[in-house]
Amino acid sequence: MERGKGGEDFIQNITRRYPVIFTYGAIKLIEEKGLEEATIENIVSNCIENGIKIISEKDIERRIHTKRIFQSIKTFTPKAKELAENLQIELSLDDKNITKPSDSIENNIKALRDRYRKIYSILRKRIPRGLYEISDLKKIEDGKTGYIVGMVLTIVKGKRILVEDPTDNCDIIISERILNRGNREKLKFVTKDAVLGFQILKKWGKVFYKDVIFPEFEEPPNEGKDEEVAVLLTSDLHVGSKYFNRKKFEILIEWLKGRRGREELAGKVKYIIIAGDLVDGIGIYPSQRFELSITDLHRQYQNVAEILSAIPDYISIIIIPGNHDATYREIPQPPIFKEFREVFDGLPIKFLSNPAIVRIFGKRFLIEHGEVLESVSNNLENVSHNEPARLMLHFxxxxxFAPISEGRIMVNIQPNDLFTILAVPNVFHMGHIHVYGYEKYRNVHIINSGTWQEMTPYQERLGLQPTPGIFGVFDFTKGRIHNLSIGEVS
Ligand SMILES: [Fe+2]
Structure with a gap:
């Protein structure tokens, strides 16, 4: 995309993005001196910091030779600018390959069977012998142990678990003695709908719990190259909400331009992933209209496009939708509708589905907006809603990462279970909760990328404490995620 190279074009761009106006004399001076957009932007942000909103020629002259303003421009040579794109899309569904909900009952059965089959094949490798189908449990002699793989139907806490496989179902009784043996912690992670392996003991014709086997992956993935490249991970801008903190987001863009410290890392950013909720949308929750600054959905997206257009054009942006975006409400969600994407024409943006899987320079990123976290947080007693990365670790x-059935999350179940994690990602990225969180688990970086929206009255009523202005940067060279806040890069 071509950005203004002097004169009125870029002045208009700047005044759209920043709450300032230029005097006639200032515009004349900019033209006479042939000042570039980057220089003016630096001057503007310095003026804003000093409370100046009407910028005169004197304000420009005073700052034109300021070392601090120009030093960063002269020395900032982003490595990412020299790199060619390296992106493969492994999963993104459009409307054509999402099955209609009218087939949902049949799809439901197919999806559950598919999930069972996929996880069974993982667990089978972890249970070398003694694996039985539930209908064959009668073959186990009294006093002997065996294994089953079942989907959890019901849990009566501390008492029993009802599981099912394609052949039958059975009650697994939890005895007090087993709980005393330290099994209590492990059992906290047994949630409804999960496909798990169970070691059981047959006694008095009944089935007793001995142990649970999770289909965890064992080998940490070590794929992709350790390039001098970084990916910025963020989500939940909620543009259109009165509480979207545009100032903070603009500081993020300033940082990407090498004007806010940690320039080396900023210069490595080649991709930005936004995990949904670009806009606040319309009518998403009760009385939302009282919390909107832009009440037209098209104009909300127009505003996003204006904001994102300030990002350097060598950085590509990957966007998936969230529950506030303009697409179908049920998961999987196809990309944001075409009519709302048009305002982004010319910007280096790829609109993908929710969920999506991409490989960037060989590293695999699994991206999902994160509404599914709500269902698991209600079913996992030892992890709170405010610890989204720990909830993701559970997935x-x-x-x-399928939402638990009987919840309020709308799912358009697909015959091919999309929620089973077959290929282990290097980075697992969600948003939605508005609380930044990071965990590392067997070399997988788990990130919930927070928000750019300050606390809304609705969230206050719910007791949700958001963390606006924190973002993650996956640094390929260091193989780690930097958790950064706007405060740190200001
Ligand atoms: Fe959301």
């Missing part, structure tokens, strides 16, 4: 432990 990795189960090798599955």
């Amino acid at each position: 990795l432990r189960l090798r599955n």
